[in-house]
Amino acid sequence: MEPNIVPNSYFTSYEDLEIHRLMLEDDPRTSTYRKVILNNKAYFKDKVVMDIGCGTGILSIFCAQAGAKKVYAVEASNLANLAREIVKENNFEEIIEVIHCKVEDVVLPDNIKVDAIVSEWMGFYLLHEGMLDSVVVARDKFLKEDGEMFPQNAVIYVAPCSVPSLYEKWDNFYGVSMSSFSKHLRSDKSHKPEVMHIKSEDLLGEEVALNWINLRDCTVEELNSYSVQHVVGANKNGRYQGLCIWFECIFPELTTEQLIVLNTGPAGEPTHWKQTVILLPEEQIVEEKEPIAFKLDMNRDGENSRRYNLQLSLLDPEEIEHPMPCTCEMTKCVLISAVMKQQVEHAAQHNSVLKEEPIDDE
Amino acid sequence: MEPNIVPNSYFTSYEDLEIHRLMLEDDPRTSTYRKVILNNKAYFKDKVVMDIGCGTGILSIFCAQAGAKKVYAVEASNLANLAREIVKENNFEEIIEVIHCKVEDVVLPDNIKVDAIVSEWMGFYLLHEGMLDSVVVARDKFLKEDGEMFPQNAVIYVAPCSVPSLYEKWDNFYGVSMSSFSKHLRSDKSHKPEVMHIKSEDLLGEEVALNWINLRDCTVEELNSYSVQHVVGANKNGRYQGLCIWFECIFPELTTEQLIVLNTGPAGEPTHWKQTVILLPEEQIVEEKEPIAFKLDMNRDGENSRRYNLQLSLLDPEEIEHPMPCTCEMTKCVLISAVMKQQVEHAAQHNSVLKEEPIDDE
Numbered sequence: 001m002e003p004n005i006v007p008n009s010y011f012t013s014y015e016d017l018e019i020h021r022l023m024l025e026d027d028p029r030t031s032t033y034r035k036v037i038l039n040n041k042a043y044f045k046d047k048v049v050m051d052i053g054c055g056t057g058i059l060s061i062f063c064a065q066a067g068a069k070k071v072y073a074v075e076a077s078n079l080a081n082l083a084r085e086i087v088k089e090n091n092f093e094e095i096i097e098v099i100h101c102k103v104e105d106v107v108l109p110d111n112i113k114v115d116a117i118v119s120e121w122m123g124f125y126l127l128h129e130g131m132l133d134s135v136v137v138a139r140d141k142f143l144k145e146d147g148e149m150f151p152q153n154a155v156i157y158v159a160p161c162s163v164p165s166l167y168e169k170w171d172n173f174y175g176v177s178m179s180s181f182s183k184h185l186r187s188d189k190s191h192k193p194e195v196m197h198i199k200s201e202d203l204l205g206e207e208v209a210l211n212w213i214n215l216r217d218c219t220v221e222e223l224n225s226y227s228v229q230h231v232v233g234a235n236k237n238g239r240y241q242g243l244c245i246w247f248e249c250i251f252p253e254l255t256t257e258q259l260i261v262l263n264t265g266p267a268g269e270p271t272h273w274k275q276t277v278i279l280l281p282e283e284q285i286v287e288e289k290e291p292i293a294f295k296l297d298m299n300r301d302g303e304n305s306r307r308y309n310l311q312l313s314l315l316d317p318e319e320i321e322h323p324m325p326c327t328c329e330m331t332k333c334v335l336i337s338a339v340m341k342q343q344v345e346h347a348a349q350h351n352s353v354l355k356e357e358p359i360d361d362e
Numbered sequence: 363m364e365p366n367i368v369p370n371s372y373f374t375s376y377e378d379l380e381i382h383r384l385m386l387e388d389d390p391r392t393s394t395y396r397k398v399i400l401n402n403k404a405y406f407k408d409k410v411v412m413d414i415g416c417g418t419g420i421l422s423i424f425c426a427q428a429g430a431k432k433v434y435a436v437e438a439s440n441l442a443n444l445a446r447e448i449v450k451e452n453n454f455e456e457i458i459e460v461i462h463c464k465v466e467d468v469v470l471p472d473n474i475k476v477d478a479i480v481s482e483w484m485g486f487y488l489l490h491e492g493m494l495d496s497v498v499v500a501r502d503k504f505l506k507e508d509g510e511m512f513p514q515n516a517v518i519y520v521a522p523c524s525v526p527s528l529y530e531k532w533d534n535f536y537g538v539s540m541s542s543f544s545k546h547l548r549s550d551k552s553h554k555p556e557v558m559h560i561k562s563e564d565l566l567g568e569e570v571a572l573n574w575i576n577l578r579d580c581t582v583e584e585l586n587s588y589s590v591q592h593v594v595g596a597n598k599n600g601r602y603q604g605l606c607i608w609f610e611c612i613f614p615e616l617t618t619e620q621l622i623v624l625n626t627g628p629a630g631e632p633t634h635w636k637q638t639v640i641l642l643p644e645e646q647i648v649e650e651k652e653p654i655a656f657k658l659d660m661n662r663d664g665e666n667s668r669r670y671n672l673q674l675s676l677l678d679p680e681e682i683e684h685p686m687p688c689t690c691e692m693t694k695c696v697l698i699s700a701v702m703k704q705q706v707e708h709a710a711q712h713n714s715v716l717k718e719e720p721i722d723d724e
Contacts, residue, residue: 174392176427178451
C-alpha cells in the first residue's frame with residue numbers, strides 16, 4: 001500500500017499538511033481567530049503585525065483583510081513555502097512578508113517594532129510542545145511597549161472527572177465480559193496523560209485554575225513550573241476516575257464590546273485539542289459533596305524543554321487547607337459557607353437600603 | 363507529556379490495545395460476527411472451531427456461547443495472554459484453548475480436524491496487511507473436507523467517485539483562498555491510496571467487482587494478483603476525482619434464512635476499514651452517462667508479501683471493450699442496451715403467456 005513514497009523536501013513531512021488540515025478545520029479555533037481579527041478592523045487598520053508560527057498563513061491573511069499595513073508571517077518549517085503561495089493567491093504579497101526562519105533569528109528592517117503579535121501557539125493542555133517560549137522571546141524583542149498580544153491571556157483549568165469510555169460497557173460488551181481488556185487499557189494509559197474528549201456531565205466538580213498566564217508580561221522562567229493544591233466537593237454521586245485538564249485563551253478587548261474567549265473545555269465546542277486526562281490508578285466512588293483533594297504539578301521536562309511532566313497527587317481532605325468558601329460537606333466548610341452566605345446577604349441588604357435612600361439618610 | 367513510558371512486554375505495544383479497541387468498537391464488524399455465530403446455534407452446537415488471529419478472543423467466546431464443543435483460539439502476538447484472561451473471566455477455559463503461536467506452527471492433538479474456521483482477517487481494501495494467506499494455509503491443514511469458513515466469500519468492489527473533502531471548500535475557506543493548500547494535500551495523497559470515508563452520493567457510477575474470493579477453495583497463489591478493466595456510464599454530472607475501493611464478506615447460509623453480509627462500502631454503516639481511494643492526478647469533469655474507463659491492478663508487493671501495490675490506469679473508452687449492457691452513452695452501447703431490453707421484454711411476455719396457458723398451448 002505504500003510502495004514508493006516520493007520524498008518531498010518541499011515540506012517537512014506529509015504529516016505536516018494533515019496536521020494543518022486538522023487545525024484549519026477546527027472551527028472553534030479558526031473562527032475565533034477570524035472573529036477576533038475581523039471584528040476589530042478599527043484596531044487592525046494600518047497596524048504592523050507579526051504572526052508567529054504562521055503555518056499556512058491564514059491568520060496573517062485575516063490581519064491583512066482587517067486592514068493591517070504590514071504583516072510579518074514567521075514560519076520556521078518548510079511550510080513557509082506554502083504560506084507564500086497562499087499569500088499570493090490572495091493577492092496580499094504587498095502586505096504579508098513570509099519570513100522562513102525561527103522567530104529567534106528574525107531581524108526586521110530598521111529594527112522596527114510591531115503593534116501586535118498574533119499567534120496560535122497552543123498545544124495539548126496549553127503548553128505541550130508549545131511554542132510559547134518563542135512567542136515570549138519575540139514579544140520582548142519585537143512588540144511595542146503598548147502593543148497587543150492575540151491572545152492576551154491563557155488559563156489552564158483542572159477538575160475531577162469520570163472517564164466512562166475506559167470503564168463502562170466493557171463489563172458486558174456484546175454479551176462478553178471484557179474487564180481484563182479495560183483494565184489493561186487503563187493501565188497502559190496511566191503511564192501518560194491521555195488526550196481525549198470528556199463530556200460536561202462527566203465532570204465531578206467545579207474546575208480550579210492551575211495558572212493565569214498574562215501574555216503581555218510573563219517570562220519564560222515563569223512558564224517552568226505550575227502547581228495547584230485544591231479541594232472540591234463532588235457535584236453528584238459518581239466515580240472519580242481522573243483529572244481533566246483544559247485551557248482557555250482570552251483575546252484583548254478592543255473595539256468590540258464582547259470579550260472573545262477560546263474555550264477548549266468540556267463545556268465548549270469540541271476542538272482538536274480535546275481535553276487531557278490523567279487517570280487515577282484506581283477509581284474512587286464519591287458521594288455528592290464529598291471532598292475531593294488533589295495536587296497537580298506541571299513542570300518543564302529537564303531534558304526536553306518543550307515538554308512538561310504532569311504529576312497528580314491524591315491528598316487527604318482532612319490534612320489540607322480548603323478554599324473559602326468550599327463546596328465540600330466537611331463541618332468546617334459547611335459552617336464557613338453558611339457564615340459567608342449570611343454576610344453576603346447582609347451586605348446586599350445594607351447596600352440596597354443605601355441605594356434606596358442615598359443622601360437623606362446621612 | 364511522555365516522561366517515562368514503562369516498557370510493557372506483556373503486549374507487543376501500547377498501540378495493540380488501541381487498535382483492538384477500535385476493532386471491538388466497530389459495531390458493523392463485531393455485531394455481524396456475533397449475529398452470524400449466535401443466530402446459528404443449531405450449527406455451532408458441539409462443533410470444533412478454530413479462531414485464527416483471535417486477538418482479545420471475542421469471536422471464540424461467541425462460538426463457545428453458541429455451543430461449540432471446543433475452540434482453538436490461535437494468536438501469534440502477546441495479546442494471547444490477554445485473550446486467556448478474557449476467556450477465564452467468561453468461564454470458558456474448558457471450551458476455549460488459547461494457542462500462543464503462529465497458526466502455521468500449530469499442531470492439534472491427534473492431528474484432529476476442525477468443523478469450522480472463524481476469523482476476522484480483513485485489512486484495508488480487504489487484503490492490506492492481510493492475514494488471508496495464513497487463513498488459507500490453516501484451512502488446508504486443519505479444516506475438515508466439508509468444513510465451513512466464516513466468512514465464506516469476500517469480494518472487492520471499485521467505483522469512480524468524487525472526493526469533495528479534498529477539493530471543495532478550500533477555494534473559499536473562511537473567506538481565504540487556499541487552493542494551493544488543497545493542491546499540495548492532494549499531491550501528497552496521490553503517492554499512496556488514502557483510507558477515508560466516501561459518501562454514497564459521491565460515487566459516480568455503479569461498482570464493479572475486482573474479484574470474488576471463495577474462502578473454501580482459493581489458493582495463496584490466486585491471491586497474488588487481481589485486475590479489472592471496466593467502463594461505466596457516469597450516474598450524474600460530476601467531478602471524477604478518484605477510484606473508491608471497498609469489500610464485502612459473505613457468511614455461510616446455515617440455519618438462518620437471511621444471508622449475512624458485512625458490507626464496508628459507502629452504502630453500509632461506517633466501519634474502521636472506511637474505504638480506500640486512489641486519487642486521480644487531475645480531476646475530470648464528467649457528464650451523466652459519459653463513459654468512465656479504467657483499469658485497476660492489485661499485485662502483491664515483491665519485497666513484502668503482506669502488502670499490495672495498487673495501480674489505476676485511466677483508459678480511453680473508445681479503445682476498450684464495454685460490458686454488455688453498458689450504462690454509458692456511446693452509440694454502440696445505447697443500441698446494444700436497447701436491443702437487450704427488447705429481448706428481455708419479449709422473453710418476459712413470452713414467459714407470461716406460457717405461464718398463463720401452461721399446457722393447452724403446446
